[in-house]
Amino acid sequence: MNSTRTTFSYILSFALVILVWKVAAMGVSSPVLPPPEEALHAFMASASTMMFWKHFGISAYRVIVSIVVAWCLAFPAGIIIGYSRRIDMIISPMIFMTYPIPKVVLLPVILLLFGLGDFSKIVLIGIILFFQILVATRDGVKSIDEKYYDSLLSMGATDWDIIREVVFPAALPHSFTALRITTGTAISVLFFVESFATTSGLGYMIMDSWARAAYTEIFVGIIGMSILGLALYETFRYLERKVCPWRAIEGEKRDEEPTATSVTHVLSRIVIYARMIKFSHTVFALPFALASLVLVWRIAPLDSNTVFWVIMAMVGSRSAAMGFNRYADAAIDSKNERTAVRELPAGTISRHDVAIFIVVSSLLFVGSAAMLSLLCFWLSFPVLLILFFYSYTKRFTWLSHIILGFGISLVPMAVWVAVAGTLSPRIAVLSLFLMTYIAGFDILYACQDIDFDRQEKLYSIPAVFGIKNALRVSTLLHIVSVLFLASLYWIFALHPVFLAFVVVIAVLFFIEHRLVEPDDLEKINIAFYHINSVISVLLFVAILAGELLRGVL
Amino acid sequence: MAIIGPSGCGKTTLLYILAGLTAHVMGTVMVNGKHLKGPSRDTSFILQDFGLLPWKTVWQNVCLGMKLRGVSRKDQKSTAEALLEGLGLAGHRDYYPTRLSGGEKQRVAIARVLALKPKILLMDEPFSSLDTFSREKLQNTLLEIRELNRLTMIIVTHSIEEAVFLGNKIMVMSQRPAQVKAIVANPNAGHPSYRSEDTFFATCRKIREMVEET
Structure with a gap:
């Protein structure tokens, strides 16, 4: 659970960084700040050269050796200083006096003493880390509760026993936390020592690109350093969990460490929003847009800018629609046992926050559409209206499932308009597939709420026609949707491998319907989440393979 | 008394x-x-909040006193097994104390001192x-x-x-x-x-x- 949450926040913050970067790059509009896709492209190109990995390897070597040596010296020293009151009284004043002095200023002295090679770089990074780990370990030992000492003493423990059984394991997580937090410092000092008197390492790479005014290459170095830092940070976190397994359990209880404040606070807010709009489902809806891009590729050229703004428009529209749905239905959701735990009715987020979220998402959608073309910009407003309108349909018609399907089926047509500038009846077939597919499983979903919907006088096919009939309608819709999907083979003259994928998708539909039985609706959530995500990815792979292999065999 | x-x-x-x-x-x-x-x-002493070490599992906590007194591993094992069984903790031997309820913690603390006879x-x-x-x-x-x-x-x-x-x-x-x-x-x-x-x-x-x- 925790690790999926972390992966999740990583993906989100990555997306956020890319977005801010993109906007900033457009604002600055100068070669000094290249757009993210250009920098990432250059990075990928560099990553396939030996030269880049040589620099990366040398930087990694310098910083890892420094960290290992610093820890091996500072951790035992911290334990001794923390445990022995007498040594603490002598040494601590010295440490605290030298602690605030910025050790980077020692660089010239160290260079004179140890030469220009790797050794002096390692020494400087090492000294800085040494102090951080030492102080954290010492404070960690000082904070150990006396009762642990007493409990061991009463069993006749010696000093050595206490250090081994109490002080060492208690201080270990503190030293790891220090390592994790100092990663940033270590990388900064690494850049500093590599910025002159050397011809290797990522720091050199950045400075060298700067001197040559190769602006995109600067970012290759920056991305490299970020990856190095991130990898170290995650390694320490992983080691901390492995070496201190009892901490993981404490962490589950407290959810977040008290030391991590504002950053995790922001991240956790983002995660709450993401959960509200089921952002993970957006990731699963993306393949629809990507599949449409593959199909439109044939008649119009694609560039990275278009792909980027299509994805942004997708994220924006989906977030706005989902946020609005939660907003409009908050009162209904709070009465239904199944949905009362949702973020808005449960009070995790306020209505005001959700309203702001909807506005921001809508702006992202309209803005992205504007970046694609003027026509897209004008069309984005009726699309938003349709998406918002869906939320109200279940109040007066059992066709609400179809309206939802229609809303999502706009994706392929919108992509077509964005890239080709016109509409085509051919792409409408993909839309029809999506509409019948999504309407079909929305009916399955609604089966869970049949009692609630009847009681609240809400319209859905299960509530109006009964579960048995609803399952029949859903099966029928899915049969039709497989037929639409298969027909794409002829319409777009795709490679026969596409049909093989269609068979697999049809089998998945079949399994989905077998999982759901009129008297056992428990499995709907599983049927929904896992199989649908597989189907959506398969759809993309099917169309991609069908298109790429076309004319090959 | x-x-x-x-x-x-x-x-x-x-x-x-x-x-x-x-x-x-x-x-x-x-x-x-x-x-x-x-x-x-x-003499054995059970402190107010039991003094269980959070970084040791139930098993390691029970064996701790014996380990400090140099009891052989084989004897540690048989003693600890019998005590955990008797106190109804056999299923919790690999838990860390944070996962235990107050009553379970107290029983672990009792097992730890009884192991020292x-x-x-x-x-x-x-x-x-x-x-x-x-x-x-x-x-x-x-x-x-x-x-x-x-x-x-x-x-x-x-x-x-x-x-x-x-x-x-x-x-x-x-x-x-x-x-x-x-x-x-x-x-x-x-x-x-x-x-x-x-x-x-x-x-x-x-x-x-x-x-x-x-």
Whole structure:
């Protein structure tokens, strides 16, 4: 659970960084700040050269050796200083006096003493880390509760026993936390020592690109350093969990460490929003847009800018629609046992926050559409209206499932308009597939709420026609949707491998319907989440393979 | 023996002195005719919040005392297995203490000291953090353990009922400067059924009057 949450926040913050970067790059509009896709492209190109990995390897070597040596010296020293009151009284004043002095200023002295090679770089990074780990370990030992000492003493423990059984394991997580937090410092000092008197390492790479005014290459170095830092940070976190397994359990209880404040606070807010709009489902809806891009590729050229703004428009529209749905239905959701735990009715987020979220998402959608073309910009407003309108349909018609399907089926047509500038009846077939597919499983979903919907006088096919009939309608819709999907083979003259994928998708539909039985609706959530995500990815792979292999065999 | 008295009267300090953890300022402690200098092998002490090490599993915590005394691994294993089984903790051996309930933690702490086969068991408010039901259950368990191992138990408590239920002798201490106010004999203690006997309530009333006077 925790690790999926972390992966999740990583993906989100990555997306956020890319977005801010993109906007900033457009604002600055100068070669000094290249757009993210250009920098990432250059990075990928560099990553396939030996030269880049040589620099990366040398930087990694310098910083890892420094960290290992610093820890091996500072951790035992911290334990001794923390445990022995007498040594603490002598040494601590010295440490605290030298602690605030910025050790980077020692660089010239160290260079004179140890030469220009790797050794002096390692020494400087090492000294800085040494102090951080030492102080954290010492404070960690000082904070150990006396009762642990007493409990061991009463069993006749010696000093050595206490250090081994109490002080060492208690201080270990503190030293790891220090390592994790100092990663940033270590990388900064690494850049500093590599910025002159050397011809290797990522720091050199950045400075060298700067001197040559190769602006995109600067970012290759920056991305490299970020990856190095991130990898170290995650390694320490992983080691901390492995070496201190009892901490993981404490962490589950407290959810977040008290030391991590504002950053995790922001991240956790983002995660709450993401959960509200089921952002993970957006990731699963993306393949629809990507599949449409593959199909439109044939008649119009694609560039990275278009792909980027299509994805942004997708994220924006989906977030706005989902946020609005939660907003409009908050009162209904709070009465239904199944949905009362949702973020808005449960009070995790306020209505005001959700309203702001909807506005921001809508702006992202309209803005992205504007970046694609003027026509897209004008069309984005009726699309938003349709998406918002869906939320109200279940109040007066059992066709609400179809309206939802229609809303999502706009994706392929919108992509077509964005890239080709016109509409085509051919792409409408993909839309029809999506509409019948999504309407079909929305009916399955609604089966869970049949009692609630009847009681609240809400319209859905299960509530109006009964579960048995609803399952029949859903099966029928899915049969039709497989037929639409298969027909794409002829319409777009795709490679026969596409049909093989269609068979697999049809089998998945079949399994989905077998999982759901009129008297056992428990499995709907599983049927929904896992199989649908597989189907959506398969759809993309099917169309991609069908298109790429076309004319090959 | 149960020790009862107002907060801050030195009950815990007394236990620390008996455990050999605090040097006594005046007087001497005699255990079986010998002067006490530092922690003794025959005495075990369960601290107020049990003193379980959070970084050790239930199993490692139970084996800790034996490990410190150099008991062989084979003997550690057989002793710990028998104790965990007897205290109903066999399924929790690989848990870390944070995952245990208060009652389970207390049973682990009891297992840890029993593994050392002590003659005297000192306990500092052992059940204060538990709910009534687990407390009474563990009190019964404690009585069984005492009978089985022929232990001398000295227990510090805030609860009059607990003192009367567990203590064959009840020592009442007074407010600072701490003094022993009385030692009340309570010969009927030691059976689970004592809780509903008239003498139990009578003794409770008597002790309550004494405590309130202080």
